[in-house]
Amino acid sequence: AQSVTQLGSHVSVSEGALVLLRCNYSSSVPPYLFWYVQYPNQGLQLLLKYTTGATLVKGINGFEAEFKKSETSFHLTKPSAHMSDAAEYFCAVSGAAGNKLTFGGGTRVLVKP
Amino acid sequence: DAGVTQSPTHLIKTRGQHVTLRCSPISGHKSVSWYQQVLGQGPQFIFQYYEKEERGRGNFPDRFSARQFPNYSSELNVNALLLGDSALYLCASSLAPGPNTGELFFGEGSRLTVL
Numbered sequence: 001a002q003s004v005t006q007l008g009s010h011v012s013v014s015e016g017a018l019v020l021l022r023c024n025y026s027s028s029v030p031p032y033l034f035w036y037v038q039y040p041n042q043g044l045q046l047l048l049k050y051t052t053g054a055t056l057v058k059g060i061n062g063f064e065a066e067f068k069k070s071e072t073s074f075h076l077t078k079p080s081a082h083m084s085d086a087a088e089y090f091c092a093v094s095g096a097a098g099n100k101l102t103f104g105g106g107t108r109v110l111v112k113p
Numbered sequence: 114d115a116g117v118t119q120s121p122t123h124l125i126k127t128r129g130q131h132v133t134l135r136c137s138p139i140s141g142h143k144s145v146s147w148y149q150q151v152l153g154q155g156p157q158f159i160f161q162y163y164e165k166e167e168r169g170r171g172n173f174p175d176r177f178s179a180r181q182f183p184n185y186s187s188e189l190n191v192n193a194l195l196l197g198d199s200a201l202y203l204c205a206s207s208l209a210p211g212p213n214t215g216e217l218f219f220g221e222g223s224r225l226t227v228l
Contacts, residue, residue, distance in 0.1 A: 004155075036219075041221070042221055043117070043203055043205075043219035043220050043221045043222055044156070044203065044205075044219040045219070046216050046217065049216075090155050090156070092155075100146070100158035100161060100169050100171060101148075101156075101158060101217070102158070103155030103156050103157070104155050105153075105154055105155050106153075106154070106155050
């Protein structure tokens, strides 16, 4: 069984400040980890994913995440927030078969000017 | 190129009715997955189909069913609708199942309201 916990349902950051979204997972098999972004009235868009190899993963729009097995974490960061980053972000995990993604509850990001 | 397209975009039904949601994957994609996203929550996996065969099923009652057609499009059917079925239903497509087979592309969803 797999599960994902996202700490903080809402995060408010100032434009230009660091964005840090926390994700912890539970998996009985080696995990594949994902971050998706959802803008209002739209579907989900993949930001980045970890499958194997390098534990620091770079994604689109300046986001990156680090897989830490010892902490069962996959936190998402962006050094400098932009107004366009306001959206909801979802962390997800799947097993090797990849037949399904298990999502966290999401974190809504508000960017203040 | 067209992305994942879903229809209808919005619909309203009453309790006990039946609904059919449709999804056309990206050209060349043979795997389609369905997710339910209740307001304020993350998406929950319902089904995955690949080459017209069911490859995965989430923890949903038998009122939920799906199928995939020879052209790889898919339908999600929900019978005997309940108020709790109100949600955004997302379809996603990929070349094949598995995290190493390329990105999972999501459509914009079908928003179902059950009154």
